[in-house]
Amino acid sequence: MPFQKKKFAMQYNFQQIEKKWQDYWSKNQTFKAENNSDKPKYYVLSMFPYPSGAGLHVGHPLGYIAGDIYARYKRHKGFNVLHPMGYDSFGLPAEQYAIQTGQHPAITTEVNINRYREQLDQIGFSFDWSREVRTSNPDYYKWTQWVFIQLFGSWYNKKTDKAEEIETLIAQFEQDGNTTIAAVCDEDVAQFSAEEWTNFSDKEKQEILLKYRLTYLADAEVNWCPALGTVLANDEIVNGVSERGGHTVIRKKMTQWMMRITAYAQRLLDGLDTIDWPQPLKDSQTNWIGRSEGASVTFKIKDVEGEIEVFTTRPDTIFGVSFMTLAPEHELVSKITTPAQKEAVEAYVEATAKRSERERMADVKTISGVFTGAYAEHPFTKEPVPIWIGDYVLASYGTGAVMAVPCGDQRDYDFAKHFNIAIPNIFEGVDISEEAFADKANTVIANSDFLNGLPYKDAVTKAIAELEKLGQGKGKINYRLRDAVFSRQRYWGEPFPVYYNQDGLPQMLAQQFLPLELPEVDKYLPTETGEPPLGNAKAWHWLQYGDEGKVVTKEEFTNANPVGKIGGPLELNTMPGWAGSSQYFNRYMDPRNTEAIYSDEAINYWEDVDLYIGGSEHATGHLLYSRFWQKFLFDRGVAPKQEFAKKLINQGMITGTSAFVYKDVEENKVYSKGVVGDKKVNPVHADVSLVNASDELDIEAFKRWRPDLAEAEFILEDGKYIVSREVEKMSKSKYNVVNPDNICEEYGADSLRLYEMFLGPLEQSKPWNTAGITGVHGFLKKLWKLYLTQNDSEPTADNLKTLHKTIKKVEEDIENFSFNTSVSTFMICVNELTAQKCTSKKVLGPLAILVSPYAPHIAEELWEKLGNTESIANAAFPKFEEKFLIESTKQYPISFNGKMRFTIELPLDLTKEEIEETVMAHEQTIKYLDGRTPKKVIVVPGKIVNIVG
């Protein structure tokens, strides 16, 4: 039937088109990137997802679509583009699910990944899937373990300002001991000579080296939940108890693997100036690192052996000290507390252990603390200074102790007022009867012996000098950044390639034995003795003879032949979520390499990420740790660049638009939005798929969905039931999740891609409302129609003007990541060309290329219809030509006192005077002036005329 056939071709059949081109790309490996090419390289990376059980919702692809548009654009611009994707597949939700169901996390993870892949494939991304990585794959985490071993085998030399092999440190110990070394290390390292070093036992040597290594064991404070037998994140704690089950949580010290990221504090700060990342993100890293200059001051304690070290940014105010405050967790607290105060102090310490750090920081209104009964000695006046404890001092910041200067610090001031402690005034001519005076710049110091009369800067210098003379202080730069805890008491993470020898000292597995694979366990919970889940593994001991090594049971290990045997129990902790994501961007360059983390050729070709797209919530986690690892790999000659990503864009969150029906509190009635009035009602979530574009509820479907309301009476308005709408986080529990699959099915991937971009600026968060998608879908239909008639005719001036206006705008928009305005531009362009009845291939061809990064499937199809036989993916981007846009006249807006009243069309080559003359003579002007004489006439040629008066 020829009639039907013709009609078929007339219609935009997105399902058929999208399937066709996705198959084509896959079959032809259109987007496979080569590790060498004559073209310049460009590396576009989107942060890889954690494959959760819920699947993708429309919020996830936002950043991927933006990245994909940019990657496709760069191909049109002649670049060899690397655009990979993978999965951050270790993580807590899979483990939680395993605990609940007993299913191995590897199985659920595999299922989730397959689902993600299906969903991603539907959207038509130009990923090079041959490079996929999964952090939970042994082939991948082999190299995570390898980096860990490199960190263990390195120390930070402050003299060369970089990480070096531990062997260079040992050589120096052998030569000079540790007296001449400038290293970043633990604070409690004793001094030793070369001779002493040589005489140390192996165990002693290993213990000392551990204090220098870039990853090391230390006691760190954690949120311990005894009932769950696990450590909790701050956000798993609500009001001091665990979110799950409401159990008590306490602060507790545990031995943990740590990363000496503090060694890189200054370089992480300095590096920010060299990368094009959003300023807010840089700000949060800067604040996180928290550099402050000041002094470290040592206070002796009266009648007790020991001293208190504090860090202060205001050594100039040292004569204003009237008390000291220690964090309740400070190690000296139990030592210095007098018997009379013991009970009160212990009670306070216990109470504080129940509060989270965040709670303590956020709560500035409640003032609490206890006097220890002990006194310190002021370094200069030798007067006694009472020592208090207070939870506003955090153990993890600085030294966990402050010298309190109430006249100069508001928190100290409030504390002193509350507990009736003296507030000596050390500022010249400043009233401190109401509040502390923290303005450094605008006063001079008084009542301060040798500091009297000095302004802030001079007083700081002088105070430090005097402290140095006493041997009780020195100038110091302090960082808020702390070493990162790298152990997790979890199952579903990378095992540490570590066993413990007879002395209990950690030993690294040799590279040939990597990866050390995650063992099977029966239960994913902590053991009965409170050990991490790996404690449940039957075989988790390392047994090695020479080049032969394997994982065995404890019995096998104990009974094995002792001659030449090495090994011991393996580490029970696993690595944290950020371990696998800290170098994945490099691994994509050469993901199947089994000999090395990646080849020199690959890393020297791709070097670094040119554009990285991801959420701002990773600002101080993933993005700081990755920069740290990259700098370390750089120091050790493994990576050629100090920073892994030149440019970074944060995509915003897509929120959901929840729908509510109003259920009467007493009666079994639900009211439409407009008829609620002042009735007492409860809002009840309705699934957004049951609501149409006009907020009208499908009542029958709703009744099937919520059988408990099937019998309810629905009070309508105008015969319809209208829901109320509210923007909330997109989440299953709020029934506002929208799946991209459904959208692709109903409107197609190209519509989804366009609509995600059309919603608003990439960086901002914005609500999703499926109703609006008909707009971009309608645009694609119009675009399709525009290509129904095409020929080799010459384009008109109007055609060319529309085309080149569009080229200019779209190119600018892509470069500025302003994708939403591009979509509008396409709509305007197609509306104009349709009105112009444009049929010229010389216009339609370039337009298809412009559209193709955004809507690649329809673009390929139209490109083919135009007679091309090659994929559009590598077609050259159209060149903008100014000459088609030149205008000779302008619609001048004429405003009165800054308010536009009417426009006049005038030639653009008029002078200021000519414009003024013409405008003032215009009848509309005369009408608006109504006989008044203007005070002033502002003429900006090419822009505006403003008449004042």
Add this chain to the structure above:
RNA sequence: GCCUUGGUGGCGGAAUUGGUAGACGCGCUGGAUUCAAAAUCCAGUUCUUUCGAGAGUGUGGGUUCGAUUCCCACCCAAGGUACCA
């Protein structure tokens, strides 16, 4: 609390160096087509209005011939705040 971002019609948003506020789209209203509907097309749509005009970009001030845009103070919402990823 602190740091960061944002606030413009009924809704998403546009306005690239201070120069025509509301582009584009949704929704809504009216019309064409249709037996009817869907789809499509056309017109209108910031608010108030005595139809002359007036007001208007979270609130209150300021700078300027002119402010969504710059400055000050405040209000509200979202993200982060070290073991969610």
